[in-house]
Amino acid sequence: MLRPRHLINFLRIESRRRKSKKRGGKFKLKIGNVVDFFGELDRARIDYVVLRWFEEVPLSPEAEKTTTKDIDILFRHTDLKKVMWIGARFPGNVVAEFYSVTGKRGTSARGYPYYPPRLAEQIISNRERYGDHFYIPSPRVHFQSLCYHLVFHKGFESGLPISSTDPPRDTGTRDYQTILSHLAEQLGLNLEQPITLESLYRHLVATGWTMPYDLKLRWRFCQKEWLTHLCRLEEAADFTFAEKLPGLIVFLIRDDGSSSPEILNATVGKIEEQFEVADTIHLDETQQERVVHNVRGGNWLEYRDKIMVPPTIALICFDPSPQLLTEDHPSFKKYPLITNLNVLVKNQIRSQINEQFPLPKKVRTVLHSSDNTMEAHHHLYYIVGKEAYPGFCEDLLKKHLPEKSAS
Numbered sequence: 001m002l003r004p005r006h007l008i009n010f011l012r013i014e015s016r017r018r019k020s021k022k023r024g025g026k027f028k029l030k031i032g033n034v035v036d037f038f039g040e041l042d043r044a045r046i047d048y049v050v051l052r053w054f055e056e057v058p059l060s061p062e063a064e065k066t067t068t069k070d071i072d073i074l075f076r077h078t079d080l081k082k083v084m085w086i087g088a089r090f091p092g093n094v095v096a097e098f099y100s101v102t103g104k105r106g107t108s109a110r111g112y113p114y115y116p117p118r119l120a121e122q123i124i125s126n127r128e129r130y131g132d133h134f135y136i137p138s139p140r141v142h143f144q145s146l147c148y149h150l151v152f153h154k155g156f157e158s159g160l161p162i163s164s165t166d167p168p169r170d171t172g173t174r175d176y177q178t179i180l181s182h183l184a185e186q187l188g189l190n191l192e193q194p195i196t197l198e199s200l201y202r203h204l205v206a207t208g209w210t211m212p213y214d215l216k217l218r219w220r221f222c223q224k225e226w227l228t229h230l231c232r233l234e235e236a237a238d239f240t241f242a243e244k245l246p247g248l249i250v251f252l253i254r255d256d257g258s259s260s261p262e263i264l265n266a267t268v269g270k271i272e273e274q275f276e277v278a279d280t281i282h283l284d285e286t287q288q289e290r291v292v293h294n295v296r297g298g299n300w301l302e303y304r305d306k307i308m309v310p311p312t313i314a315l316i317c318f319d320p321s322p323q324l325l326t327e328d329h330p331s332f333k334k335y336p337l338i339t340n341l342n343v344l345v346k347n348q349i350r351s352q353i354n355e356q357f358p359l360p361k362k363v364r365t366v367l368h369s370s371d372n373t374m375e376a377h378h379h380l381y382y383i384v385g386k387e388a389y390p391g392f393c394e395d396l397l398k399k400h401l402p403e404k405s406a407s
Contacts, residue, residue, distance in 0.1 A: 009088035017084070021106030026099060026114075027080070032092020034071075035059055038134040040086045048075040049127045049135045052146055058094060059133060070095040074114070074124055077104045112219060115148065117300065118292060119209060143183045144209045147200050150176060152211050152219065155197070155226040162226075163198045169223075201230060208293060213378045214371075215296040217337060238386070239377035241393035247318050248376040248396075249275060249343060249369065250383070252291065252311040254300075257366035263357050267366060268315070270349045274342055275317040278400050282313055287383055294382040295368075309365065314383045318400060338371040 017027055031037050034057065041048055050057060051072040058064040075083065077100035087096075101120040103113030113120060123145055126138040137145055150158045159172020177195050184191040192199040204210045211219065213234050216227045235242070242248075251271055258264040271277065283291065288310045292300045300308055323341040325332055331344060338344065350366045357364070370376035384392045 006085075006088045009091055010084055013084050013087055017080075017106050026097050026109060027107045029083075029087040029096045029098065030092060031087060031090050031094050031096050032064060033061075033090050034064060034092075034094055035133060037086065037090040040089070041083070041134075044079075044082050044086065046075060046079045046082055047124050047127075048073055048079075049124055049137050050130070051123070051137070052142070052149065054130045054134075054136050057134070064092060064094050067094060070097050073098050074101070074120060075099075075107075076101050076124070077107050080107065109153075112215065114153075115145065116212060116215065116296070119145070119148070139183075140187055143180075143187055143189070144204070144207065146183070147180070147204055148209055148211070150180075151197055151200050151204060152216075152227075155223045157223075158197065160200070161194070161196045163196050164194055166196075197226070210294075212294050212296045214375050217375075218296075234378075235374055238381050238389075239374060240390065241397075242374050242377045245377070245393060245396060246373045247322065248373060248380065249317040249319060249340070250376045250379040251275075251315040251317060251346070251370075252295070252368045252379065252383075253313040253315065254365055254367060255309050255312050256364040257353065258312045260357075263353060263366075264313075266356060267349060267353060270345065270352070271315055271317065274345055275315075275319050276400075277315050277317050278396060279316040280313065281316065281383060283311055283383065287385070288312070290382045290385065291379070295379055311368070314379070316380065316396070335371065337375070339373070343369050343371060 013029065020027060051074055053069065056067070056069045057071055058067045071094065073096055075098055080100070083098065098107055099109060099114035099120075100107035101113070101124060102117050103109070103111075108114065115123065123137050123141055126141045127135045128138050130136045136142065150160065154172075156162075156169035157172065158176055159168050159170055159174075160176055161168045180191065180195055180200075192203065201210070213231060216231050216234075219227055253264070253267055256263075257267045268277075281287075291311050292308070295311075300310055319340055319342055321342075325335065325338050325341040329341065331338070331341065335344065346367055346369045350364070353366045354364055370379050380392070381389045
């Protein structure tokens with residue numbers, strides 16, 4: 001039964017959520033009767049997991065009074081209203097921070113999904129019960145998500161050394177060396193020793209749990225210095241033709257931009273009006289999976305979170321008349337990583353496609369593009385694959401920049 005005080009609580013929660021959304025922040029609730037709160041989430045069939053430190057979740061009124069720990073919860077943003085109504089019925093002093101799979105509607109970490117949507121989907125899809133109380137990630141997924149949390153959310157603040165030769169930059173709040181070693185032993189994993197931020201990063205790369213390069217450039221959750229260091233490592237190792245092909249632009253047309261010949265022709269036609277299309281690549285399943293796993297692309301998950309809208313076609317382009325995006329331009333604050341102002345034509349294309357080919361209650365994203373040279377090579381690297389990338393770039397040099405190729 002809905003009581004007036006529950007409605008008042010709900011309105012307060014909604015007001016706080018709106019303010020948080022404007023700041024690109026996370027969604028918080030202060031809850032009480034924690035066990036009953038989770039029971040209501042279960043009865044409402046809400047998909048969620050408590051991400052970590054399960055043993056610290058207060059399960060009694062006495063524990064709720066003394067706890068100083070937050071509860072980090074991953075869920076789907078489509079269940080936001082349900083969670084808010086349940087939260088309105090269970091007010092208290094325990095802070096629960098909610099992050100959604102796609103990071104929409106004020107459920108993000110500073111404007112971006114807390115985990116890349118494809119990884120968040122793995123976490124929430126591989127869950128199990130913690131006693132009779134709430135859901136948690138399965139053991140292997142928990143270990144992976146904790147490593148990700150330390151490398152990309154905590155960074156230097158984890159207290160882990162950067163490498164075997166560099167000391168920690170900060171003092172961590174937990175003994176992560178011991179915690180990770182214990183979890184790895186339980187899972188039968190041979191984790192590289194000593195455990196460092198760089199060794200964990202290598203583990204995440206090897207197991208497909210890394211943060212995409214183009215998201216690392218934008219992520220502001222932990223120290224910029226650390227993420228810049230990781231980006232430089234990736235650039236030096238992988239994107240080796242960026243200096244030789246500085247004007248490269250990559251457009252990725254998504255499935256909703258190629259769902260019919262009319263939509264595809266309209267999308268490609270707009271790009272061809274402004275850019276020289278050097279090559280068109282129709283992505284096979286392997287290429288699609290590689291791009292979705294390694295390129296941010298906004299959210300490849302769309303339409304109520306669960307439907308994948310993958311890239312289907314890549315247009316490899318050059319701009320015959322680039323326009324430098326300077327710091328004094330009105331668009332610079334919103335798009336600080338874009339170097340060529342003409343790339344923003346993608347926003348016009350999206351609007352025109354949605355106006356010309358409207359969908360009921362849905363908005364097509366249509367296409368994604370690189371924002372600068374290094375991002376273009378990052379996209380190309382994963383489109384064609386590690387082995388083919390050098391040869392593909394050599395061919396581009398010969399066909400489109402012959403004077404540089406000769407030199």
